[in-house]
Amino acid sequence: MFLKNRYESEELRVLKALNSRMDLLEKEKQYYSNLQKGFDGEVMFDGYLQRIVIQSLILNDLLLEQNHSHFQIDSLMISQSLTYLFEVKNFEGEYYFDGDTFKKINGTEVKNPLLQLERNLSLLRQLFNYIGFKISIEPYLVFVNPDFTLYNAPLNRRIILPTNLNRFIHQLNNNKSALNNQHSRLSEQLLSSHLTKSPFTKVPKYEYSQLRKGLFCHSCGTVLEEYSGRVFMCNNCSVKENTKSALIRSVKEFNLLYPLEKLSTNIVYEWCGGVFPKKTIRQVMKENFIISGYGQWSYYE
Ligand SMILES: [Zn+2]
Structure with a gap:
């Protein structure tokens, strides 16, 4: 069951409006296009999560704070004995892991999404401890774009490739799950901890007279x-x-x-x-x- 739906963020909506009405700098355009792509990928993943039939609570797009650190969760699924933490990436093209770094096929380094997942996992665990819940968290890095290829994929069952997605959802549905009040309390706590204003927004300055x-x-x-x-x-x-x-x-x-x-x-x-x-x-x-x-x-x- 989806408890919190996903919407385009205010930042994305502002950039979309500005993109038509002023000439964004190349890096601003790139940022806007990445945001849009990320959002589209998350929506794509929501389509898969809609096929979950076991008892579960799904919270999308949570912005949380723990120990003065903000972290953003793409999707969280609470089931009886596990909470699944999903980091969703809509990357397209060919990539590979090179030790601790993540690279495009041409060698350009990209922020390692596994490290991002690790960070989110650690902060979420601390938050669960802080609010007094002892439920294990399983983190997954999900690549949703069918045109994504990962070479040299580490044998890491935390990485879900586009070609594994159907099977993965099928496996989730094979688990037994019965929810009780504890789970509802956890989801309520998370929802009430959700922050609506992101501290990371990167919106360029704009003036009415300059806008088309x-x-x-x-x-x-x-x-x-x-x-x-x-x-x-x-x-x-x-x-x-x-x-x-x-x-x-x-x-x-x-x-x-x-x-x-x-x-x-x-x-x-x-x-x-x-x-x-x-x-x-x-x-x-x-x-x-x-x-x-x-x-x-x-x-x-
Ligand atoms: Zn058009």
């Missing part, structure tokens, strides 16, 4: 210009979106980037690059947000 105004495709980020009056169509990826949802999405995006700013019809009009008539903006905003103030001073909440 307009409506951008939610799928590929291209500016949306083709408008039939009811539906926008992306010239790049052919995705269609109706007026109302495109407008609400843009307003939410403004709110995400400028949570403290008041929203008026004029601001929304400008933010969307004038693609929506003000009459439409007023109507959609009235249906979906609360209006405060009067006349030209009215704003939406």
Whole structure:
């Protein structure tokens, strides 16, 4: 049973919005693309965990702190006698382990995910001790991308390769598991320890005047210009979106980037690059947000 679902982080959503509206530096683009890829991989793994049929509690995307160290858990599965700790990687291409280092086939060194898993395991154990739970933790490093190849794979049963994933889930389902109050208490404790604000975010500085105004495709980020009056169509990826949802999405995006700013019809009009008539903006905003103030001073909440 999934107790905590996964959503795109605020950082990822901000970077997505900024990527359409300003020219990110190459390293910022890379960071954004890695975040997106990581998220997509985790969602892919969620698809596998949905096939777990034994009694279990699954907590996704936990941000915890122990001993002044933050750590992020991709997926945690609590079963009767074991807690499974999953570190999910969506790497693509050919990699190998070289002693304690992890490298791409061309020799470029990449942060060793096994060390990251070790660190998470150690901090999670300390946290379990601290909150008084004595349940063993089994750590796994999961590579989900079917286009990932690992050469020279150490004989480490903690590493799950894409070709082992089905079998692994099958094995998990062969275990016996009956949960009791203790397990629910553990999951509640973890959920209440979850931090919502990440200390690691790397969002570039942005100013309203510098951001491109307009409506951008939610799928590929291209500016949306083709408008039939009811539906926008992306010239790049052919995705269609109706007026109302495109407008609400843009307003939410403004709110995400400028949570403290008041929203008026004029601001929304400008933010969307004038693609929506003000009459439409007023109507959609009235249906979906609360209006405060009067006349030209009215704003939406
Ligand atoms: Zn598109």
